[in-house]
Amino acid sequence: MADWFALERDIRAMLKQPEWDDGSIGPVLVRLAWHSSGTYSKKDGTGGSDGATMRHAPESTDGANAGLEKARAMLEPLKKKYPAVSRGDLWTLAGVVAVEAMGGPRSPWYPGRTDKEKPKAAEVPPNGRLPDASQGAPHIRDVFYRMGFNDRDIVALSGAHSLGRCHTDRSGYSGPWTNTPTRFSNQYFKLLIKEKWTKKKWDGPEQYEDPSGELMMLPSDLALIWDPKFKVVVEEYAEDKDTFFKDFSSAFGKLLELGVRRSSAKL
Ligand code: CCH
Numbered sequence: 001m002a003d004w005f006a007l008e009r010d011i012r013a014m015l016k017q018p019e020w021d022d023g024s025i026g027p028v029l030v031r032l033a034w035h036s037s038g039t040y041s042k043k044d045g046t047g048g049s050d051g052a053t054m055r056h057a058p059e060s061t062d063g064a065n066a067g068l069e070k071a072r073a074m075l076e077p078l079k080k081k082y083p084a085v086s087r088g089d090l091w092t093l094a095g096v097v098a099v100e101a102m103g104g105p106r107s108p109w110y111p112g113r114t115d116k117e118k119p120k121a122a123e124v125p126p127n128g129r130l131p132d133a134s135q136g137a138p139h140i141r142d143v144f145y146r147m148g149f150n151d152r153d154i155v156a157l158s159g160a161h162s163l164g165r166c167h168t169d170r171s172g173y174s175g176p177w178t179n180t181p182t183r184f185s186n187q188y189f190k191l192l193i194k195e196k197w198t199k200k201k202w203d204g205p206e207q208y209e210d211p212s213g214e215l216m217m218l219p220s221d222l223a224l225i226w227d228p229k230f231k232v233v234v235e236e237y238a239e240d241k242d243t244f245f246k247d248f249s250s251a252f253g254k255l256l257e258l259g260v261r262r263s264s265a266k267l
Pocket of ligand 1: 163165252
């Protein structure tokens with residue numbers, strides 16, 4: 001039986017890294033947990049965090065996962081220290097612990113994922129299952145409905161963009177969404193509503209900036225205020241942080257469970 005409390009303590013202890021981005025690897029760990037889970041398709045039950053298949057081609061080569069090899073490598077010492085813990089469990093737990101350590105809500109999380117060392121081709125999800133930031137509401141709905149989420153879940157989960165930043169050498173986009181990229185908050189929703197977002201003039205892909213030019217939004221972020229159904233929820237979360245935290249907690253917990261097959265009960 002793994003010592004989960006000790007593992008959580010070790011994850012928390014490694015988050016602060018002054019030389020990394022804004023001083024914490026928390027945001028990239030949240031992204032790893034999300035991308036390892038967000039490949040799930042309810043149509044055939046493939047994808048998801050079980051198996052930790054992001055280590056294997058073609059999933060490892062998906063452009064959407066660029067940069068996440070660094071996050072995976074940073075967790076390897078913990079895999080060595082806790083060999084009984086699967087990478088699938090480690091990557092998803094690290095996301096949960098990171099959100100909480102950065103001031104966010106705790107999400108329900110259960111162990112029991114089994115790594116696939118030599119997966120059959122059909123066990124590794126194809127490229128293109130994760131959302132494309134250049135697209136709008138119909139595409140976002142396609143992708144998240146495939147996972148089994150609804151419009152409210154989509155907006156709640158997108159609130160994770162209060163954290164972290166875009167990197168030109170990973171996605172091609174540049175900059176943070178908020179002034180507090182290592183603090184989990186409802187700031188992303190407040191900024192979506194309150195700021196005037198204009199197209200950034202640069203050679204890179206289409207993205208939007210606030211009047212200061214320091215903060216950014218992706219086309220897929222602005223889709224949340226361009227689509228009237230999404231916008232109602234954005235407005236609610238901008239006003240009511242507690243409801244956002246409650247909804248994020250359950251939607252993120254649900255995301256991390258997608259496609260997980262356990263041989264025994266959850267705990
Ligand atoms: Fe995201 N995200 N995300 N995102 N994301 C990026 C970075 C982060 C999309 C695109 C991008 C979610 C949904 C979406 C995080 C969490 C979540 C980047 C920049 C792009 C592009 C990557 C880079 O350059 O490093 C799109 C499109 C969608 C939905 O339509 C969801 C859901 C979550 C979690 C629940 C976090 C955190 C980051 C910051 C990573 C970092 O390294 O700072």
